[in-house]
Amino acid sequence: MNREDNKIVAFCCEHSAYQVANKAGKMRLHYPDNVRIIRVPCAGRVDVQHILKAFEKGAAGVLVMGCQEGACQHLTGNTRAKERVKYAEDLLKEVGIDGGRVKMVNLAPDMAQRFIREVKEMTEKIEGR
């Protein structure tokens, strides 16, 4: 597989996942460099069209990363994101893209290891390992 074909787009909530990614960097915890992080104010800002656009533009996987359930700064943002991820997953299945290529992840701002594990798992899935 071409190195350029395994890109993951990660929509990261600035209250949790975006900080987690920064924290992972600060701790020099290395993870695959195929992930491209897009900062959003809340996972609830991520729309189905953003997820689909990523696949249209050649992304191999999409992660929507928000706060843990019950701890969303905007109360319902992460649960709405979860619903949209599910919706996008169903649409992708219909066009023949494996549903596991898009995933909702709930993180607390200090869960750097979990962030890395999710990125690695998605990369492995994409690369067929």
Added chain:
Amino acid sequence: MQVRIGIFICDCGKSLSNIDFPKVKERVEKFQEVVYVDLSSSLCLEESREKIVSIIRERDINRVVIAGCAPELKENVFGKVIEEAGLNCNFLSMANIREQCSWAHESDVTNKALELVRMAASKARFLQPVEKKDMPVNKQVLVVGGGFSGMKSALELSGLGLRTTLVEEEAVLGGKLGEFEGFYGIETTPEEMLSSMRKAVEENGDIEVFTSAEIARVEGQAGDFTIRIRRGEDKLSRSCGAIIFATGYMTEILPQDFQLKPDVNIISRRKLVEMLQAPGELERRPGTIGFVLDVSDENSRLPILSTLNNALAVKERLGSEVYVFCKSLKVDSEGVEKLYREARERGVVFLKFEEKPRISKKDGRVKVEARDVLLGEEVTLLCDFLVAEEKVLPPEGTEALSSMLNIGTDSAGFYQDENVHLYPVASERKGIFFVGGCKGDLDFTRISTDISSATMSIYKLLSPEKVMVEVEKVKVEPEKCRACLTCVRVCPHGAIQMVRVDTEKEVAKIYDLACDGCGICAAICPAKAIRFEGYADEQILAEVEAIGESL
């Protein structure tokens, strides 16, 4: 206006060694609409900031991309820098090539850095200015509920120089404080506390009191609420900038969970307090008094606090033997552990059960049978009086109030106290605060801290008389709005309302001060009529598209 992008790349004192900066610079220069690329080692230093300002002016740059450390560190700083150069602070887009690129990977990540810069530059093209404006706020505060929490809030606010309107359902101020026997270690009795507070409130010229009145309607947003108050036949209206709800709680005297019938021997906490206040009226001194706790609700602190206080009072005034049946005794509130130790030292016996005790009547006394898990034995106790725990419930009208305010409650029906992001007293709607019993937590010290915290938040919000807001950062485009009310329904902060634009049409309007900028409305709007500047659809999509472009 033609877009002219200036890109400033920082290599963080040459520490980001796995990025080939000259190569990045060379490639970036070829991007569309990029008029200037600068490579620096320390953009955050004072002299670099001056340089950025002069370059922006010289080259007539109108969009700025900063590639360097995480935006949360320096976004505000660079925002001010470009404002200095005469640009709107929103014309800034940042690429995080340090924390999320160089530091996060071992191998050479020049390509990734390049792509991150490209993403930021693509987004920059679509940025629109966001103006900032001072918005006047109303300095009046409304306090709902005239119990301990309500009165204390009003008094504290008046101490901070804010005028308040206090609305109480009952004919007199006071709430439930008078029902307590006393607080161990506090010299003043609840009654003295009440009368001094009542007097202070009534004498205070800054506090306007309405008794036998209730809130009929709350309209408006933080900084500018309009409240309709109903007092008998009268209808009054007041406007205020913030609201404190201190609507208290109610108790179920003999909770159904016990399956007990009220009896001369099985009494409520309140009845015990009456007995304690007039011990002379008792026919004879009760030999044994039992308390049962924790059968209905493990989390409430009121029963524990009042039981310990009452048990001590019984020991002191009646000299009876005291047994407390409990499942678990939470002593996390301030001073309660001390109270517990004190009770044990004075001879109060605590019995720990896991299965509900069996309670029956025998020879005119109450028989309690329970298995004490610490002793591992069945315990049978005959007591003259059994004091049943009162179950704490949300006050009547909580549901109606929360649906009117569009504010959620927890599973027990109390105002939510769980969301760590909202701090202990704030609610999902800006300018609306909850204190005291209506949050379900009745620990005395915490209520006092909560009140101070709420009043300080209000002081911070209202005292400057005006608040700096970003005008229409999130905005409904009226011509696209189909008035479907989806955004009004989903907004977690109640910041969206319908406004009439002409005789035919109503459209949604987002109130800048109440908006917390989550963008849920922008994502959910079926007509895509809501634009969230900085995270607008075309800006996010531009970032996504930049990933796909070949380098």
